[in-house]
Amino acid sequence: MDTEKYVPGISVDSNGHPSEIGIEITPEAFKNLETDNSKTVPPDGETIVVPLQLKATELTPFDHIGLNWNPHGHEPAGVFDVPHFDIHFYMISAEEQLAIPAWSPETDAAFNNYPPIGYMPADYFTPPGPATAEPQMGKHWLPGNLGAYLPFSKIMIYGSYNGKFIFVEPMITLDYLLSDVDFSANYSQPEHFEKAGNYPTKYNIYHDAVSGNTYVTLSDFVARN
Template identity: 80%
Template sequence: MENLFRVPKKIIALGLFLFLSSCSQNEMVNGDVQNSASQSLTAKINSGKLNVFKGPEVTLGYGKVRSWISIDKNGYPNEIGIEITPDALKNLITDNAKTLPTDGRTIVVPLHLKAKQYIPFDHIGLNWNPHGHQPEHVFDVPHFDFHFYMISVEEQMAIPEWSPETDATFNLYPPSGYMPADYATPPGPATAEPQMGKHWAPINLGDYLPFSKILIYGSYNGKVIFVEPMITLDYLLSNSEFHVDYSQPEFFQKAGNYPTKYNIYHDATTGNTYVTLSEFVSRTKI
């Protein structure tokens, strides 16, 4: 078990298995295709060759979040993401029932209906963890989970708590090749969460410490159900820019356009922060 995630010796292996125990409505505008994924949504809108479809605004902290997807002039997805206004990252640390459910509960951020015609994602589930979660000294810092779900809200909310009776559905993993080869999840209840599923982390987890950002996969009842950038509040507030290709499975359970890169960037003009997926590749069902 200790070698499963290749973490520093001072970190208890059992703790690592608990690392995610916490883890106008629609509008379309025109924008431009640019080489840099870091170009702000505002700049894309103001240019001319992308169609940008926005989902409804959702309250977060003192501000708002919303989803959006950009489609190029050939009808191919360019980028999907969530836009976070500056005030959305305020008023979060204490329990604020009027603005945000705390302790990991999900805020549903809907996608524009147009998005579902081009990509396999159904909605984004936003989870705020004000105190982080286990294991200690790993993910126990304030952070957000951005779940890009490939199942409906109803299916997501129907995922039960782990119990001996529900163990079989949590630990029925996708067949070999449907998860990236360098990702793993421990057996049993570890990383199994209600309304989320089973969480899979990079095997070389120690390379991502100290934690500021990481990409997680999720499964439930034999299917891959989400891709999840997990990002600390400090990193989002730093206005840093980050773009990286993330590990891909060999096979896909549903044909469609799947992203291969995740991005974090900031718009100095509006102050908005973006967490996005991009560099889509067409996949066939195998």
């Protein structure tokens, strides 16, 4: 999975405010995806770090994008166990993100040290213990009405680690990305934000018929205090 096939970008309006941030996926990125774990490059679930441009880090809370290809999906079985991409928009540095350890009894406290009430969407949840705790990612939060997103094709995930909200994550199946069906939807927002800045409220999936490129973006930014 070559990083040059996944190109980050930001759009800015005439007033200098961010209008859209995301990643452009070229057709070549889909051509040689392996579904055999022994041949997957990078290995199943390993994170590819995609740096953002300076303007993107200045105008939004995001530092970089973490891209994961899951050829067989992941737990829970019967929910997310189909080939899909995890596209994490991180609000911590790549060094901090990659230093997040695997869950163990010793690291449980950091994974399950949740942000204060109001700093995650009220309609999202995460189970206690090791479920949804991932190394180099953090604790994953799911919509409370998870059944409304099944069978899984696309969903917005939140993430936290050691008391902080650290990422938003559009998770999208390979079948949906290849379907050329455009999509745009609002997603739930926290009541409070640790850092002031421009935060997106919508995620989008769309395609360019001329280039064949696929775009996964965040848009409709709102200034938060």
